[in-house]
Amino acid sequence: MGEGTPLVLIMGLGAQMIAWPEGLCRLLVAQGFRVIRFDNRDIGLSSKIDHLGKPRLRALLARGAMNLPIRPPYSLDDMARDTVGLLDALELPSAHVVGASMGGMIAQIMAISHPARVRSLTSVMSHPGDLRSKLVKPGLLRAMLSPIPREPAAALTHQVALLRAMSSPGFAFDEVSVRGMFEQARARSFHPPGFLRQLAAITAAPTRVPALRKLATPTLIVHGTHDPLVPPVGARTMARVIPGARLHWIRGMGHDLPSGAWPELAAVIGGHAREIELRHEPGRVPGRLARSQ
Secondary structure (H helix, E strand, C coil): CCCCEEEEEECCCCCCHHHCCHHHHHHHHCCCEEEEECCCCCCCCCCCCHHHCCCCHHHHHHHHHCCCCCCCCCCHHHHHHHHHHHHHHCCCCCEEEEEECHHHHHHHHHHHHCHHHEEEEEEECCCCCCCHHHCCCHHHHHHHHCCCCCCHHHHHHHHHHHHHHHCCCCCCCCHHHHHHHHHHHHHHCCCHHHHHHHHHHHHHCCCCHHHHCCCCCCEEEEEECCCCCCCCHHHHHHHHHCCCCEEEEECCCCCCCCHHHHHHHHHHHHHHHHHHHHHHCCCCCCCCCCCCC
16 A cells, blocks of 8 residues: 555454554555555465464463463464565565564564564564563453354454453544454454464464564554553563663553554654654655655
């Protein structure tokens, strides 16, 4: 979407690329970015990894809670390599990378393992993988991990209720838009095993804190003050350990992307990327971005 400096958006656990709201993407395009959304592996229209089997949820969570080793079907590092492969396919040497929730974890790994491909990192409502940051309210965790009904109407009711439970108390909950997004997602693909394999990748991932301490990629951390799923402590940890990282709180935001927060989100994400562009090309006219070739 758009033309200009490439900005890649990586979505979170079990969510398709359409979970990045069109309105937010258009605000970023208006700033001169080429906005790139995609489906992570095992979800949406991407390849399904069914041949690797389906993790047993109870065993997965039990081993994660006890900090025991887990062998997931694939790792977050594999998903980071997928995103690098996307850049290769698009013939892009590098891009500004923005990740939400699990997507933020993938974006962090890209910056750690493939620093030349990441012009800047923006981690939204995510965490660095340490044990404190993984603590989730038990009631919300049970709701998130309960099976999605197979019957479409019941599944839609379930998904809307879950997102409402994670939504932003400081912004209006747009149920009509949320329902429309979930209906579109089901029409594109319905693949619950992919959710479990992605969850296994998150649960098995080691802490990224030691590697983040050495990170040289310009980093912005964006987090809601009322996120019930990813505790704000994770954002504070990243801001403390990543050299030069900046932390931006969005008042009243939970674990979603409400339309009322789009202008602020677009401003801070776009502003961070533009600042990096200008820093590396001091002769450029402020406020303008070079067009990609």
